[in-house]
Amino acid sequence: MLTNSDLVELTEFRRALHMKPEVSGEEAETAAAIVAELEKLSPARILTKLGGHGVAAVFDSGVDGPTVLFRAELDALPIEELSENPWKSQVQGKGHLCGHDGHMTMLLALGRLLKRKPIAKGRVVLMFQPAEEDGSGARAVVADPAYADIAPDWAFAIHNEPGRPFGYVSTRIGLINCASQGLVIRLTGKTSHAANPEDGISPSLAVAELLPALSALGQGGDLDDAFKLATITHVQIGEPSFGISPGGAVIYVTLRTAYDEPMENMLKAARSLVLDAAQKFDLNAAFETCDEFAASINDADATNVAIAAMNAIGIANGDDGLPMRASEDFGVFGWSAKAAMLCLGPGEDHAALHNPDYDFPDDLIPVGAAIFERIAHDLLG
Ligand SMILES: [Zn+2]
Ligand SMILES: [Zn+2]
CATH class of the missing domain: 3.40.630.10 (Zn peptidases)
Known part of the structure; x- marks a missing residue:
């Protein structure tokens, strides 16, 4: 006592x-x-x-x-x-x-x-x-x-x-507690003068397509065995400026599944969405995973x-x-x-x-x- x-x-x-x-x-x-x-x-x-x-x-x-x-x-x-x-x-x-x-x-x-x-x-x-x-x-x-x-x-x-x-x-x-995983997505193109965006490779349209597509990978709902949730936690395109058409973007997304096994597939699906968008808009894509919880x-x-x-x-x-x-x-x-x-x-x-x-x-x-x-x-x- x-x-x-x-x-x-x-x-x-x-x-x-x-x-x-x-x-x-x-x-x-x-x-x-x-x-x-x-x-x-x-x-x-x-x-x-x-x-x-x-x-x-x-x-x-x-x-x-x-x-x-x-x-x-x-x-x-x-x-x-x-x-x-x-x-x-x-x-x-x-x-x-x-x-x-x-x-x-x-x-x-x-x-x-x-x-x-x-x-x-x-x-x-x-x-x-x-x-x-x-x-x-x-x-x-x-x-x-x-x-x-x-x-x-x-x-x-x-x-x-x-x-x-x-x-x-x-x-x-x-x-x-659910499994979860942080995925950092880096898209790289090329900056140019804001007056001539056609001279650069901006990731803006790729990001505009990816945000809803990544979110759609997991919409939450009831926490049953099939539960999946993708939460966009951070987005950055270029720098805060009016003179530059951006040459890079970063997206943070947290993926969540009830158990460990479905996480692998969700991660694969996220990567493949990004690679497709990168190809379509002529960007390079790189990934980092962090905050991996079983x-x-x-x-x-x-x-x-x-x-x-x-x-x-x-x-x-x-x-x-x-x-x-x-x-x-x-x-x-x-x-x-x-x-x-x-x-x-x-x-x-x-x-x-x-x-x-x-x-x-x-x-x-x-x-x-x-x-x-x-x-x-x-x-x-
Ligand atoms: Zn705690
Ligand atoms: Zn805590």
Whole structure:
């Protein structure tokens, strides 16, 4: 059980993290702060620099048994925070607006509980992964050779999800978060004087044709197995000037599918639309892919373990609002472990994730920690 002093200290720690947000791939100071806290909990091992700035702490019973991993994320967002709170972000243009500061703190709370009441068999891994927001972190952690030593049999994560009542959890067996993929399209022609556009090769008409064509690749609608959505997120043609007929264009499009397999085809279809348009208008086309998120799919056994744990400690739960269109890179941990993601409500009227006025509610820290603690002891005694 967390004491009043625990809650005071954990809240202080969460707010300190909140004031110093670091974005994906740059989480050096956050990782150092986590290591300093973990050292106080005397785990068997602390691993650092996992897949970037990732940190893991291993609590080992010394008795044979399964390994259970609990995951939090280190990174913040490149968004300016709007807040009157004394713990408002002190870094211009960056903010912990997805609640990862709270998720990290829930894991440290679990560490305190495990120190007081150790597991009877197997191991617990507290995993603080880097770069969740751009979809690169979980893959990098799992691909890190050091991960083999801590590869879990079970993996669990809690993400706070506004729109749900405070302390209520949604989860389900199967799809939780869609697969998604960013595609950057660069079209290159030739600039010319705006008075003589016929002397150049402008990408304007190709872009005008591509925007509706790319959007038509996926129109959203119900989130069933065939779900597809293409969202144009950025377009630039030439430079802001009146004297130049443009010689280049950039289009950003985010492709989204329910599962990983249809993504391949959607990506192929997008590329072929662009190549056709490039040929028609005599342009060169180049592609870049980024922010590649696998679908996040809950294993049946892991979901049932989590539901039993929540029922045992009186946490209301159901499957409302699932699956979600938004992506989450936790799915990668489920490639080699029985994994389940739980969506914990911060209150129905709470600001949405990635909004400038979002802040993680500290009162969720003991709720998340209690769910994790019960899962750990249910699986490991
Ligand atoms: Zn986020
Ligand atoms: Zn998040």
